Amino acid sequence: MSIVVGILFAIGTYLILSKTFLRIVLGTSIIGHGVNLLILTMGGLKKGSPPLRGLQAFNFTDSLPQALLLTAIVINFATTALFLVLSYRAYKVLGTDDVEQCRGYADE
Amino acid sequence: MKKLNDVILRTVTKTAVVIILTFSINLFISGHHRPGGGFIGGLAFVTAILLLFLVYDIEMVRKNIPIDFKVFAGIGVLISVFTGVGGMIAGKPFLSQAFGRVALPMFGETEMATSVLFDVGVALAVIGTSLTIIMSIGDDR
Amino acid sequence: MIQWILFTSLYFLTFSILATIYRLVKGPSAPDRVQALDALGIYLIAGIAIFSVLLRSTAFFEVILLIGILSFIGTIAFARFIERGVVIERKQSD
């Protein structure tokens, strides 16, 4: 799992460092998935009995990271969607999807 | 331009949308004890409407579902927050849940919890926001 | 015996998925790749079904239906895009 997290981070970083808007948005999305996986991995496997009555398992996954994960996914979903809409509008208004051309200020 | 001839797609869509809607309601209801719930149910609902968007077009869907989805989202969040406030009015901490058993006429005795109401709010909010986003991307001027 | 058969079928499925991925990477045109993605979804459904038989658990049925729905919608959206250049039409011309 950790290796997959690393691969996701690498891909995401590569995409963020590229030039077009869409690739950057995709890169943030992929890094977001990597982070979610990292949280899940960090939760780990617990020993002992689960905090629910009537279950006899001895190894179980921690449920708190999953709750965190759900929240993180929702937030990630919202921000990515917003980012996508915004970059689309930026593309429409600025007429370019190249980050290099969005640099600096017109009046300086 | 002539209308595109996609009878097959349209015929299948009519059935598929019904299936997806059924499934989304199923997901939504099963959320109290099993995987599912407001968020996922709402998203499944959105996929159904998204399919309609894909196969037909925005104007047509808008004509048939004349709801402003932003209002939808607002009402959803209001419902969710007010279920939390309900606990406050009763003197308990914010977001306290209450549940009891209610005898419904057709389904027999059913467990009713205020968290279901909270879930309804979440589902409405999800449907509203996602459809607003989809529309605002698809709706380029 | 049953387990053995199921594992064999999982092997077959793995080969099919590998073939699909080959087509996904190689595919000379966009429709090829979309087709491969659709195929991937379908094979995934089959794999999950086999797993749920293996584990004797009914928990995965939602996943089957969900992947089916998502892959269908994704494919339709891609097909729309390839065919007309837009995914969602504002007003369908007639």
Add this chain to the structure above:
Amino acid sequence: MNGSNLIELGIAVIILLGTILGFLSSIGFIRLPDVYNRAHAFAKSSTLGVLFVLLGAFLFFLFAEGYFSIKLFLGIFFVFLTSPVSTHAICRAAYYSKVGLAKESVQDDLKEAIEGYTQKHSNAVARDF
């Protein structure tokens, strides 16, 4: 070997059959020359294979566990319904975006149909389709 075991064995064989069908179609997926042929390979045998697998799972839970899963039934129905349709949509998209046919193809009915249509409505624009 008693009855229920026999049933389970039969179900396993059905699943195996399904995956073999899927495997064959995936070979076709690699080997066939162009999009339309590959779509044909995929849409027919692979859908059938998955249907076998899902049917096997459905029967398994019906007989071995005594559990009639409406969700799985819906899933089977949905896959059965949508898989050919999505293939159809892709093929249409491929044809209208002018992905070429393989060299070995001998017949192109749709082209004749389109030409016939445009000749009939000669004032219509060529982008009609």
Add this chain to the structure above:
Amino acid sequence: MNNYVVLPIIIPLITGMVMVVFKNNIWLHRILSLLAIALIGVDAVFLLEQIKTSGMQTLYLGGWVAPFGITLVADMFAALLVLVAAIVVFCCLCYAFSSIGSERERNYFYPLCLFLMAGVNGSFLTGDIFNLFVCFEVLLVASYVLVSLGGTKIQLRESFKYILVNMISSFLFLIAIAYLYAITGTLNLAHLSVRVAEAGQGGVITAVAILFLIVFSLKAGLFLFFWLPGAYSAPPTAIAAIFASLLTKVGIYAIIRLFSLVFYHEPGVTHLFIGILAAVSMVLGAMGAVAYWDVKRIITYNVVVGVGFILAGFASFSLVGIRGSVYYLLHDMIIKALLFLLGGTIIHLTGTGKLRDMSGLIRLYPQLGWMFFIAALSLSGIPPFSGFTGKIFVTTGTFQSGYFWLGGIGLLTSLLVLYSVMKIFMSVFWGYTSFTTESEKGTTKGLLPSMTFLASLTIALGLGAEGIHAYVDLAVAGLLDPHIYIDAVLGGNGR
């Protein structure tokens, strides 16, 4: 158990959503938003009194007790910040009524402000680190939309970078949370403090602490402030004022809270690091402020200087230094809003942001000019105004704990800040009056009252520093002694 704690979060949420539902009635929007902010202010005063009489107030959401459920904690520090934030947003909204334009008003400006407010209050009041993240995201999403609202070219360009930077810092935040959870197995701040104290702050925890520091300094504009000038000068005045006075302060609050409550065991490493970052950001911010000849730029770089100064006081980690930080934080929120509003008004009046293109405005607008003069003096800490108390405490604190260089840099930069703001004053208001009333681009009608209120507030805060002394001291005591916080949150079962 106190339901007042949650009110600052849900009041703006509810009113914002009501506004979304009734979206066409602008007057309803205005009245409702003012009402909501006023309610938050009243609620914050209530909280202040309750905390003063009976200690910290906590609320366990849904009745789940501390280490397991979601906890909201209102200590003195947080309540003070909530109060000041409410005041500032109130003034900015009053300013916005006559300046923001009906296009933006109709595009959900007021609901977005209220959501921002909900996020800010939530991150002040939350008692566990994950909800800190969630509230951060709420306020960030609102701010993304606010930055890009209106959709001019500059706004879209800057908001793209702003969102990218903030998303990446959010991911880093999540990564840090994941590591922290893996090490300690809890996310409640009080519980974290207990666990870290038990296990000792080893190298790994210090590394995680530095990761947190990087995240929050990205958000607060401490050292990693490269995104800040662009993002804060793009949106319209009222929005920029809200951003400058609230968003960076949330980051500062998070740094102070985490490093006083959880990671306080290794001040030699972490707090020295904060001190260095603060010094560097002060120097760089002052250089930027001196170098530019553009009103908005100068003011924006002053934000960076302010952030550095507050954290310099905190880095000293002494009673006096932290007291200075709290004073200066409260002052900074007000004065930055005031400065941004003033700068925006100048640009609105003259139609340009270049200092060299304008002069002699004081003859036409004497009130505006003298208000700017007051703000400039207050910003650099001249005695009768509110900046003075904070500055003197911070400097004494840094000298006391041996960071002479830090205090020296602080004094030096306040001189530079004075120069940079006086530069605006001299070139904009002084000199030959080139403008006539005909050639002006806009009016100050409806803009002045809110600025006057803020200006009088900074005078009042300066003269009446003794009056809020009791509150600030309680806040500082809570920051210096984590056990007060822990006892209040975990109650009897704190292990």
